[in-house]
Amino acid sequence: EDKVVQSPLSLVVHEGDTVTLNCSYEVTNFRSLLWYKQEKKAPTFLFMLTSSGIEKKSGRLSSILDKKELFSILNITATQTGDSAVYLCAVKALPYGGSQGNLIFGKGTKLSVKP
Amino acid sequence: DGGITQSPKYLFRKEGQNVTLSCEQNLNHDAMYWYRQDPGQGLRLIYYSQIVNDFQKGDIAEGYSVSREKKESFPLTVTSAQKNPTAFYLCASSTDSNQPQHFGDGTRLSIL
Numbered sequence: 001e002d003k004v005v006q007s008p009l010s011l012v013v014h015e016g017d018t019v020t021l022n023c024s025y026e027v028t029n030f031r032s033l034l035w036y037k038q039e040k041k042a043p044t045f046l047f048m049l050t051s052s053g054i055e056k057k058s059g060r061l062s063s064i065l066d067k068k069e070l071f072s073i074l075n076i077t078a079t080q081t082g083d084s085a086v087y088l089c090a091v092k093a094l095p096y097g098g099s100q101g102n103l104i105f106g107k108g109t110k111l112s113v114k115p
Numbered sequence: 116d117g118g119i120t121q122s123p124k125y126l127f128r129k130e131g132q133n134v135t136l137s138c139e140q141n142l143n144h145d146a147m148y149w150y151r152q153d154p155g156q157g158l159r160l161i162y163y164s165q166i167v168n169d170f171q172k173g174d175i176a177e178g179y180s181v182s183r184e185k186k187e188s189f190p191l192t193v194t195s196a197q198k199n200p201t202a203f204y205l206c207a208s209s210t211d212s213n214q215p216q217h218f219g220d221g222t223r224l225s226i227l
């Protein structure tokens with residue numbers, strides 16, 4: 001069965017800290033891995049990764065994929081209170097595996113940034 | 116502004132009642148999706164549609180129904196057969212099934 005596991009499930013840091021969120025997966029016929037940020041309501045798209053070793057960066061956030069070891073990390077540097085959210089990892093397989101090509105979500109990592 | 120609009124934000128259902136959640140998008144996206152989110156859980160796919168007049172069951176379709184009569188609209192009906200409907204429901208859309216999905220603000224459904 002395809003699955004996505006995120007760790008840690010929750011994390012409390014202080015402003016200015018750097019955090020690393022982890023996402024490991026077991027998916028047949030991997031296509032892409034996506035990161036979302038969910039504050040109160042709608043998850044907002046952060047990154048989509050398809051190739052190993054190529055870092056994607058947006059401001060203080062960055063992410064990288066390792067297709068050999070089947071994981072991705074999301075880094076946030078110089079954290080701010082506005083980074084407090086649940087960060088969701090999702091993996092998409094090709095449409096002839098068990099997941100029929102749909103997104104498989106992890107349970108998320110809840111990040112709390114204290115002032 | 117382009118986006119995905121879900122309504123209502125909050126909904127209460129009585130026992131034995133069917134309720135319909137609305138999802139409208141003006142992004143001209145072909146693909147639309149419905150997810151359910153329970154506390155401490157990841158999103159689980161209920162139904163999806165890759166094109167008008169076509170839709171497929173997701174992982175947890177039992178007790179739910181959908182229609183896709185217009186490109187911009189993908190309503191979800193929670194039927195009385197769904198015995199544990201209390202959850203946060205999220206609608207999403209994407210240009211096609213290989214592009215990132217973008218989400219609405221969700222509808223929180225509770226049982227009276």
